[in-house]
Amino acid sequence: MPILTAENLSKIYGNKRAALTEALSQFNLTVNKGEFISVMGPSGSGKTTLLNLLSTIDTPTSGKVTINRRNVTSLSKNKLAKFRRNELGFIFQDYNLLDTLTIGENILLPLTLQKRKVKEMRKKLDHVTKQLGIESIVQKRIYEVSGGQKQRTAIARAIIHNPTIIFADEPTGNLDSKATLQVMESLEALNKKQHATTIMVTHDPFAASFSGRVIFIRDGKLFNEIHRGNNRQSFFEDILNVQSLLGGNMNDFQTIRF
Numbered sequence: 580m581p582i583l584t585a586e587n588l589s590k591i592y593g594n595k596r597a598a599l600t601e602a603l604s605q606f607n608l609t610v611n612k613g614e615f616i617s618v619m620g621p622s623g624s625g626k627t628t629l630l631n632l633l634s635t636i637d638t639p640t641s642g643k644v645t646i647n648r649r650n651v652t653s654l655s656k657n658k659l660a661k662f663r664r665n666e667l668g669f670i671f672q673d674y675n676l677l678d679t680l681t682i683g684e685n686i687l688l689p690l691t692l693q694k695r696k697v698k699e700m701r702k703k704l705d706h707v708t709k710q711l712g713i714e715s716i717v718q719k720r721i722y723e724v725s726g727g728q729k730q731r732t733a734i735a736r737a738i739i740h741n742p743t744i745i746f747a748d749e750p751t752g753n754l755d756s757k758a759t760l761q762v763m764e765s766l767e768a769l770n771k772k773q774h775a776t777t778i779m780v781t782h783d784p785f786a787a788s789f790s791g792r793v794i795f796i797r798d799g800k801l802f803n804e805i806h807r808g809n810n811r812q813s814f815f816e817d818i819l820n821v822q823s824l825l826g827g828n829m830n831d832f833q834t835i836r837f
């Protein structure tokens with residue numbers, strides 16, 4: 580069942596004074612409930628633009644985004660803010676955690692904003708921190724934990740209100756290979772066990788190999804898409820093959836890991 584559709588999505592940046600850039604051109608995408616999708620492509624190909632349009636952070640120049648049968652492109656500013664808060668979960672490369680709060684308080688933010696009861700919040704916090712293996716650090720401050728723990732905290736915060744879709748922009752961009760593995764295994768487990776629909780932008784073929792489908796963009800258009808079979812290693816190799824067809828500057832892609 581489609582949970583998200585993008586129809587003829589285009590984005591042109593710039594104005595009369597600045598040169599116009601068509602970052603995304605007539606883009607179509609259907610995401611089914613429970614899918615885990617990676618978006619890849621060379622630097623400047625339009626990945627972040629696509630994610631921002633799908634996640635309602637930015638509005639398209641033309642085209643339409645539908646999430647859970649709602650046309651989010653036409654929602655008012657207030658309704659959109661509420662929709663985002665209740666239905667979407669966000670994970671960013673630089674974590675976006677609040678330094679003045681503890682790990683637990685950061686994770687609880689979406690529920691605090693929804694004014695949920697303390698007892699319910701405790702129960703949910705307990706559940707998500709166990710799921711992500713960070714139950715021992717809930718009292719700690721952000722500066723006391725590792726990058727991988729920060730990102731797993733951000734994932735816990737993104738899922739605690741059971742969002743319809745999780746959007747992740749380069750979630751492993753600041754992590755070493757060990758932390759990348761932990762974070763990707765966490766996202767994969769959430770997807771498999773709870774059917775959390777996830778859309779992730781990444782440069783890293785290793786990270787992308789944990790998802791079920793990779794879509795490749797070039798010059799704001801769909802270049803190719805591939806699906807994962809049973810074997811992650813062979814999917815990883817398929818991803819590398821499409822990347823070499825894609826061309827562009829290979830320095831745009833992160834170091835390849837096995």
Ligand SMILES: Nc1ncnc2c1ncn2[C@@H]1O[C@H](COP(=O)(O)OP(=O)(O)OP(=O)(O)O)[C@@H](O)[C@H]1O
Pocket residue numbers: 592593600601602620621622623624625626627628629
């Ligand atoms: N706010 C903006 N104003 C003007 N141009 C923009 C803006 N944001 C992005 N662009 C341009 O749109 C194009 C696509 O950018 P986008 O950030 O979506 O690419 P990307 O694939 O995510 O790149 P990277 O991998 O380097 O993050 C680029 O040419 C970029 O320079």
